[in-house]
Amino acid sequence: MLTEQRYEIILKLLEEKRSITVTELKDILNTSESTVRRDITALDKAGRLTKVFGGAVVLERKVTAYEPTVAQKSELNKKEKEKIAEYAxxxxxxxxxxxxxxxTTTGLILDYLEGTKASFVTNAVSHAQRLAKMGIHVFLIGGELKSSTEAVVGSQAIKMLSMYHxxxxxxGTNGITKxxxxxxxxxxxxLVKEKAVRQCRDAYVLADCSKFGQVSSVTFEEFAxxxxxxxxxxxxxxxxxxxxxxE
Structure with missing residues (x-):
């Protein structure tokens, strides 16, 4: 069974039961205890459930300062993200x-851009590399490279963004609440997101439904x-x- 499929089953069971043990999941998923514990840890770090001794409970709303890695986020809700990215x-x-x-979700947009004549600016090195290889006109903003999200941040990035319209x-976002x-x-x-939003005529957030009701530690734009x-x-x-x- 694929990792994403296990995640979906775990989250669905929690939605129904509110809590579940490692032993129960081991039998239901027909996998090892170490795999179940690893899945629970990944989902807890991604803000999808609350890890407890011997299992997991449904996530209650909380503020988190934890930032999952690109690899961790790419495994979550992949089909939903692809659908959103295609529409975007x-x-x-x-x-x-x-x-x-x-x-990760904004990166999936690149899968559907073949032949586009639009021009792009990005703070993601990986996005810029793919766009350039596709022959698409792209600018990569400069600044400090953040390892966990592979994003360029800092005052230099903000200064460069001020030139663009x-x-x-x-x-992307980690959480959405009103x-x-x-x-x-x-x-x-x-700060980089906030500045980039201000420079956009139309700004879109790509977010699967799990992001609603979640709160991370820093707001970059108001809901409306x-x-x-x-x-x-x-x-x-x-x-x-x-x-x-x-759709």
Missing amino acids: ASLIKADDFVYLDAG FTKGFF REGFTTPDTNEA HMHILTEKIPEEYQECGNVLKV
């Missing part, structure tokens, strides 16, 4: 000047100021005009 790519037109934020921007807005664990990354692309809208957000369910 469809919004990009030939004459657009696009800001592409660092992140984007028609569209696509951003009160705290869009949040991320790192202050330096939040960005469009949200998601595969499933939680009930309390269904009347919000800036939240769009992708």
Whole structure:
């Protein structure tokens, strides 16, 4: 069974049962205890459940300063992220000047850009490399490289962003709530996101439904100021005009 499939089963069981033990999961998933413990640890660090002695319980809302690595995030909700990214790519037109934020979901947009005539600016080295290899016009902003998210941050990045004016921007987030807005664990990354959003005519957040109700330690934009692309809208957000369910 693939890692992503195990994650989905664990989270679904927690939604139904509210708590579950390592032993129960070991039998249900037909895998080793060490694998179950590793999955629980990864999901806890990603803010999807709460790890407890001998198992896990459903996540209660909490503020977290933890930043999962790119590898950890890439395994979570991959199908949902692909669906969101494909829709986001469809919004990009030939004459657009696009800001592409660092992140796993924003990175998936690149899978659907073959032949585009749009130009891009990004703070992600990996995004810039792929765009260049595809023959797409791209600028990589300079600054300090953050290892865990592979994002360029710092005052130099912010200064460079002030020169640009984007028609569209696509951003990742660690959490979304109406009160705290869009949040991320790192202050330096939040400052870059905030500046880039300000330079966009239209700014979109790409977020699978697990991001709703989550709060990280730093807000980079207010809830009402960005469009949200998601595969499933939680009930309390269904009347919000800036939240769009992708088909």
